[in-house]
Amino acid sequence: EVHAPILGLWGVKMVVVSVFLAFTVASIALSTRIEAGLEQQIVLPRDSYLQGYFDNTTEYLRVGPPLYFVVKDYNYSSESRHTNQLCSISQCDSNSLLNEISRASSIPELSYIAKPAASWLDDFLVWTSPEAFGCCRKFVNGTYCPPDDQPPCCSPDEEPCGVNGVCKDCTTCFRHSDLVNNRPSTEQFREKLPWFLNALPSADCAKGGHGAYSTSVDLNGYESGIIQASEFRTFHTPLNKQGDYVNSLRAAREFSSRMSDTLKV
Incomplete structure (x- = not known):
């Protein structure tokens, strides 16, 4: 009414x-202006025991989740440009994947990438370098020679021996004259990659790939010259809020898409 x-x-x-x-x-x-995601504290009762956990995570967390960049069908042959498009050491392209990841880590507030990526490829190329005398070594018969501080340092066809045995006969895998532009050839790459992935770090060589990169390279069918999949690992900045997580995921996808379009890998 x-x-x-x-x-x-x-x-x-x-x-x-x-x-x-x-x-x-x-x-x-x-x-x-609506942000994606819902803060976890909101969906829980105020007296939930998880409230303290999330509060502490927001205040004290100083490391983010791991971030993996996966490269498929990496052609490691000497004729391919893939190696220079990926690595970040001498002779590598300035806009290579690992160099771009390193640049992105310098602006973490935008990229959410905390540090340069750990690169099995860079470490492998350094490991095979003649300058790294304590890294890639072989016996006189061409078989793998372990570091001096990892006995038994013996050839498979010898009796058990100690550090002072046949280790003294070990030499570096390559001389400069054996390499092409200081890089291993296709056959050398194929032969020494499993050595690197099984090599333990030592006092003389910290570049051994066992442990750090044991699961970073898919060796199935790699003898053909193509590594079907390999990963380069880094970390996000601390993602204390749901918005940070969503934005980091968006930034990582945009970065990987841009690198795929630029490098065609």
């Missing part, structure tokens, strides 16, 4: 419709 007559007035109708349209337009305009 009160509201109906008032709402029936023509002027009131126009005001109601105008207010409704104004709120609708404002809601649409402000919808772009």
